[in-house]
Amino acid sequence: MSEAPILVCLRNDLRLADHPPLFAAKQTNRQIVVCYVFDEKATPALGGASRWWLQQSLASMQEKLAKMGGRLILRRGKWAETVDCLAKALNAESVFWSRAYEPYYLKEEELLKKKLSKRGIEAKRFGGSLLFEPDAIYNQAGLPFKVFTPFWKACLKLPEPKAPLKNITSLNFMPVEEITSLSLDDLSLLPQEERWADKFHSYWLPGEKGAHKNLKTFTQCVDEYDHERDVPGVEGTSQLSPHLHFGEISPRQVWHTISVLGGEGNGAANYLRELGWREFSYYLLFHWPHIVNKPFNTKFEGFPWKKDKHLLKRWQQGETGIPLVDAGMRQLWETGWMHNRVRMVVASLLVKNGMVPWQEGEKYFWDTLVDADLASNSASWQWVAGCGADAAPYFRIFNPVTQSQKFDARGDYIRRWLPELSKLPDKWIHAPWTAPQAILEQAGVKLDHDYPSPVIDLAESRRQALDIYQLFKAG
Numbered sequence: 027m028s029e030a031p032i033l034v035c036l037r038n039d040l041r042l043a044d045h046p047p048l049f050a051a052k053q054t055n056r057q058i059v060v061c062y063v064f065d066e067k068a069t070p071a072l073g074g075a076s077r078w079w080l081q082q083s084l085a086s087m088q089e090k091l092a093k094m095g096g097r098l099i100l101r102r103g104k105w106a107e108t109v110d111c112l113a114k115a116l117n118a119e120s121v122f123w124s125r126a127y128e129p130y131y132l133k134e135e136e137l138l139k140k141k142l143s144k145r146g147i148e149a150k151r152f153g154g155s156l157l158f159e160p161d162a163i164y165n166q167a168g169l170p171f172k173v174f175t176p177f178w179k180a181c182l183k184l185p186e187p188k189a190p191l192k193n194i195t196s197l198n199f200m201p202v203e204e205i206t207s208l209s210l211d212d213l214s215l216l217p218q219e220e221r222w223a224d225k226f227h228s229y230w231l232p233g234e235k236g237a238h239k240n241l242k243t244f245t246q247c248v249d250e251y252d253h254e255r256d257v258p259g260v261e262g263t264s265q266l267s268p269h270l271h272f273g274e275i276s277p278r279q280v281w282h283t284i285s286v287l288g289g290e291g292n293g294a295a296n297y298l299r300e301l302g303w304r305e306f307s308y309y310l311l312f313h314w315p316h317i318v319n320k321p322f323n324t325k326f327e328g329f330p331w332k333k334d335k336h337l338l339k340r341w342q343q344g345e346t347g348i349p350l351v352d353a354g355m356r357q358l359w360e361t362g363w364m365h366n367r368v369r370m371v372v373a374s375l376l377v378k379n380g381m382v383p384w385q386e387g388e389k390y391f392w393d394t395l396v397d398a399d400l401a402s403n404s405a406s407w408q409w410v411a412g413c414g415a416d417a418a419p420y421f422r423i424f425n426p427v428t429q430s431q432k433f434d435a436r437g438d439y440i441r442r443w444l445p446e447l448s449k450l451p452d453k454w455i456h457a458p459w460t461a462p463q464a465i466l467e468q469a470g471v472k473l474d475h476d477y478p479s480p481v482i483d484l485a486e487s488r489r490q491a492l493d494i495y496q497l498f499k500a501g
Contacts, residue, residue, distance in 0.1 A: 030119035031057040031200040035109050037131075039124040039273035040083045041234045042090055042192035046152035047122035048197070057200035060091060061099040063108045064213045069130050070318070070400070071395035075362040076213040079232050083272050084210055086233030093142075093287070094198040095198035099129035100208040106130065106138035113147055115205060121150035124155060127308050127316040128400050153375070157187045157277045157305055158299045160312040170313040176417045177309065178302040190279045199267060213382070222359075227337055229361045230396060232247075237269035241283060248284060251293035258354075258365035259438030264297065267397035271306070277301055307401040310415050317404045317414070319385060326413035329498055331383040341376050343390055344443075347473075347480035349456060350430035351375050353443035357402075362396035369431055374424035379487040380496065384411035412495070419497035423488050430456040446476045 032051045039045060051058045062084060066072075072080070088098045101108050113121050121142055126132060135151060142149040153159055158181045164170060171177035193397060216223070232237065244264040247254070254262025268277045281301065287294045314322055321327060340346050344355035354368035363370070369391075375386045388407040392398045408414025412422075437455040441448040447455055449469040454461035458471060459479055466473065473479050 030117050032120045032122060033109070033113050033116055033118040034058060034060050035089065035121065035123040036060060036062045036159070037124060037126065037273075038271065039276075040087045041237075041274050041276070042195075043193040043234065043278050044154065045124075047150075047196055049126055049191045050150070050152065051122055052194060052197055055198065056119070058096075058197050059099060059112075059118070059200050059202055059205075060096060060189050060197075061101060061109070061112055062087075062373070063112075063213075064100070064102045064215070065105040065108075065134070066102060067104055072218065073395070073398050075223055075226070075394050076398050077269055078226055078362070079272060079396045079417070081213075082217040082230075082232035083274060084138065084213075086274075090234070091197075091199075094199070095201055096195055096197055097207065099202065099205060100111070100210065100213060102208060102213055104134070106134040106388075109138055110141040112205075113142065114145070116200070116202075118147060118151060122150050122152065122300045125151040125153060126384055127160065127312045128331060129155075129311075129318065132139075132315075139250050142277060144211060147463060148262055151410040154276055154278075155273055156308055157181070157276045157301065157447065158184060160305075160309040164307065172415050174303065174306050176307055178299065181302065181305065187278045187281050189282060210312060212234045223362065225360065226362045226396065229363070232268070232272070232274070234274045237275035240265045240269065241275065241280060242468060245283060245287055248287050248293045248297060251297050256433050257297075258368050259434050259436070259442070261354045261368065265363075267340065267399070267402075271397050275305070277463060304399075305414045306416075307399070307405040308442060310405050311401040314415075318400060318410060319404075320490060321411075321413035322408055322415050323413045323417070326411075329413070330381075330494060332381040334382050336379055337380045337481055338376070338382055340478075341372070341382075341387075342379070342390055345478050346374065346375065346482070347445060347478040348426050348457065348482075348484070349437075349444055349458065350426045353440045356443045358394050359390075362394065364395070364437075367429070368439075369406070370410060370428050371424045371426050374422075375426055375482070377407070377411045378423040378491050379484060381487075381491060384408060384413070420499065421492060425484065427457045427484065444477070447471060 032054060034047050034051050035241060042282050060336055091098050105117065109121065124136060139149040163180055230236065258267060266280060270277060273380045281298065284294050284297055310317055342353065344352040346352055350368065351372045354364050358364040371475060376382045376387045384407045388403055390402055405414055411415050412418060413421040437452050439453055447458060450471060451465065454465055458466065458477060459473060471477055
């Protein structure tokens, strides 16, 4: 081998534009080796939908590097140990990577730095997956913020996020023919039997190209974001969440693209605020890593949740008998994604009406969402359950019928995902169990045959939930 190279380790930063580690490595004019290590021991283990996306995104990255005359070295194993062994085999002078915020990888990063330091190898990590680093934002008392609004105000007082780095079109790759690399298939990301995620190809284009396509589409309708983001029956959101999670586009790229689109309304400003919620979720995860599986509000550790396996299964299968909820769950299974307004409604039904532990819902979303993000998933489920930071009050229980009537008034969303109800009039499609028998017959709907009756009484379960929350709060 020739000169000692720089080893750049990719993780959730599968792009070439605005990539701080690759950009810094390129500036040194030294030879570069690019690798990706799949750590199957990471906790929590990557969900099925995320594994599908990762497969496609890595394939896209392989193709991009190959066009520049390079190669993506693929390995599997414990992250720190595997990167250290590769650095040793390459006789690398430096190892660059984008910093993580998840508890598992924070520990692995510290372990890697110790291993590399013992052998005199430079270890350098970069930001890039967030707009603002969570270890640089504190309140006046020097403590982490626990509420979103003051946190975001503090962020906006900081200098604006730096402009994105230039797209990388060439790199000085080190010849690595003698260095072994696994194939994508060797990573065993896709299941061998039930290939339920294969249909995602019809809805998504993973990779940098797909990310920028979605961003471009969104810029054309961002002015409508204010009132369309809550309407599940229209394409009113950016569809960027999985691309942001896997780092196929950086938040800085999105920020600087959207921030110049002021428009006549507040669409752009409100979308940037939604990026702020993503930042806040990572902020919470960084400062309170226990939120992955334990309540942020420790008072909820003794909350009397119910183990209702029947309700959980019906909820997962989109067979609760409550149309908006079932439409959302079927959209999730079909596409790997669910509209954010509907996510709140389906979560509320499970944890508030059903009193099922929020961890059960979080675990299912983790497996089935293509944008399954440890920070956002954990924080969002706790927000709905009432045990998180800045949480929805315990008495806020989303009524799926009124939510449906308000945000899907004509039933467009329900009709798309529940075709068995498509012939019901708008008035009755939100709660078919209340429809007169003649209306049901005319629409070809027989309850418990074509579509189930509600698995839970919304009014009674709400009352019981409020009673339990009140008693728990008083205790």
